[in-house]
Amino acid sequence: MNQMKLRDFERLAKLVYDQSGIRLEVQKLELLQARLRKRLKALSMDSFKEYYTFVTEDLTGMEMVKMLDCVTTNKTEFFREHQHFEHLIKNAIPALQKNHKGDGEPLRFWSAACSTGEEVYSLAMTALEVTQGRPRVKILGTDLSTKVLAKAMTGQYEAEKIEGVPEAWLSRYFKTAGEPGKKVYRVGHQLKEVVRFSRLNLNGEVYPFQSRFDVIFCRNVMIYFDLAVQQKLVDRLSACLKPGGYLYTGHSESLLRVKHNLKGVASSVYVKA
Numbered sequence: 001m002n003q004m005k006l007r008d009f010e011r012l013a014k015l016v017y018d019q020s021g022i023r024l025e026v027q028k029l030e031l032l033q034a035r036l037r038k039r040l041k042a043l044s045m046d047s048f049k050e051y052y053t054f055v056t057e058d059l060t061g062m063e064m065v066k067m068l069d070c071v072t073t074n075k076t077e078f079f080r081e082h083q084h085f086e087h088l089i090k091n092a093i094p095a096l097q098k099n100h101k102g103d104g105e106p107l108r109f110w111s112a113a114c115s116t117g118e119e120v121y122s123l124a125m126t127a128l129e130v131t132q133g134r135p136r137v138k139i140l141g142t143d144l145s146t147k148v149l150a151k152a153m154t155g156q157y158e159a160e161k162i163e164g165v166p167e168a169w170l171s172r173y174f175k176t177a178g179e180p181g182k183k184v185y186r187v188g189h190q191l192k193e194v195v196r197f198s199r200l201n202l203n204g205e206v207y208p209f210q211s212r213f214d215v216i217f218c219r220n221v222m223i224y225f226d227l228a229v230q231q232k233l234v235d236r237l238s239a240c241l242k243p244g245g246y247l248y249t250g251h252s253e254s255l256l257r258v259k260h261n262l263k264g265v266a267s268s269v270y271v272k273a
């Protein structure tokens with residue numbers, strides 16, 4: 001079996017950091033080794049040294065995308081950290097509706113590291129329930145990993161994945177398919193119409209947005225970044241928010257160590273003045 005030498009780990013970990021902002025400490029050597037062995041196997045390569053040369057010299061950039069797909073950790077669930085959705089229902093969406101100019105512009109939400117889509121569809125259900133279409137809502141889900149985005153776009157989830165979805169919302173927003181005992185749930189057209197997915201590296205050069213957002217969920221991704229990357233990210237997220245817009249971070253990701261001009265209004269919820 002191919003062993004990852006410390007030197008290979010250091011070079012690959014630096015590459016991952018430079019590309020994505022994800023910091024891999026040396027304790028993660030075995031994890032990185034296990035995850036990248038799949039790439040070595042697919043490419044019939046014998047060593048991580050050879051793989052490093054290949055990924056850095058591949059001018060198409062495709063192997064870099066595949067490497068980052070392997071490196072990311074994608075755990076998520078519907079209505080994860082449900083207090084945030086309660087905050088949206090009771091506070092954020094009513095305030096955004098009240099301040100809305102009634103000019104036909106939709107409320108714009110962004111799930112900035114959306115993994116397999118559960119967060120995006122949870123946001124869509126919540127927004128549709130509260131607004132009843134007044135104003136319209138548009139929800140963008142982005143992630144670094146193309147693999148999770150492909151799953152998110154199918155909008156199809158196994159029965160055990162949808163456990164967090166309230167019964168009434170499940171029957172309103174999902175269709176069932178599959179055989180008995182192997183039921184799958186597919187998001188219906190109301191959700192599909194308001195969501196969109198696209199690849200975006202939060203550590204990349206540009207955020208290609210033409211308009212700013214009313215709500216940004218950037219949860220459970222900052223934990224993989226060091227303070228310098230977190231600071232740059234929070235500055236950019238802040239710039240992407242409309243005045244009066246809300247930023248939600250993961251419960252274990254308070255912005256205590258980061259400089260910012262946002263006002264904390266609830267646990268890991270911030271508003272732009």
Ligand SMILES: C[S@@+](CC[C@H](N)C(=O)[O-])C[C@H]1O[C@@H](n2cnc3c(N)ncnc32)[C@H](O)[C@@H]1O
Pocket residue numbers: 019020021022072073074075076077080112113114115116119142143144145148200201202203218219220221224250
């Ligand atoms: C643990 S999941 C969190 C999913 C969801 N936000 C939640 O809280 O349930 C972290 C996600 O961040 C993504 N990610 C990691 N680094 C990223 C980067 N530089 N740009 C965009 N997404 C990134 C991973 O691919 C992964 O899907």
